[in-house]
């Protein structure tokens with residue numbers, strides 16, 4: 057099996073996790089910028105974080121032959137301090153030109169607040185001006201449907217080409233909205249919330265799967281770095297062909313991410329299994 061892990065917060069994972077992913081057939085790992093578990097209080101903290109995402113993690117991943125790519129932004133949770141947000145936004149362009157940077161993400165909404173929306177729009181502006189891909193986080197539980205609608209409105213209002221934005225953490229009640237708008241959708245596999253492998257494969261069976269990907273979104277919380285290959289096993293157990301599984305866990309993320317010229321997979325992974 058080969059797969060791409062399109063959403064993992066490896067700064068909070070161990071070297072053993074990288075090894076386990078490589079052993080399970082991971083062909084590339086992509087890391088969106090994220091909340092650190094506490095609020096950073098200066099733009100310098102973000103500068104160091106962006107260096108970690110674009111220098112340190114790629115070096116850790118390379119020990120296992122894994123290409124590593126990053127998305128840059130400040131997290132919606134950190135959008136309430138608009139002064140700090142502007143300082144961080146000003147840092148992003150200098151890092152965006154690095155060849156292992158995929159675009160702007162994971163931006164989005166958390167509590168759907170006014171300031172979050174403002175910072176979301178600023179991020180989208182940066183991406184549109186520079187024609188970069190966008191990765192969007194959608195809120196949790198009861199805020200998800202409203203937040204997804206607000207996000208889709210912002211993307212449309214700013215003229216984002218639908219195929220250049222992936223809206224992540226879709227669930228049964230939001231997946232259709234995202235796909236009907238022409239965007240890509242990400243299904244996140246979590247042990248307790250978001251989707252289980254069984255629910256994820258139900259969605260894949262119900263909706264057009266060509267613009268869906270699976271991810272673990274593993275971070276410092278309760279999460280599973282091997283969630284994508286586990287879901288692939290669930291798909292095989294239900295009788296889906298090896299080719300259908302490969303298209304979902306490898307082909308789809310490669311298709312979306314190959315819009316970035318510097319994206320590549322581990323040596324040999326592009327040869328059909």
Ligand SMILES: [Zn+2]
Nearest residue numbers: 088090162273
């Ligand atoms: Zn994430």
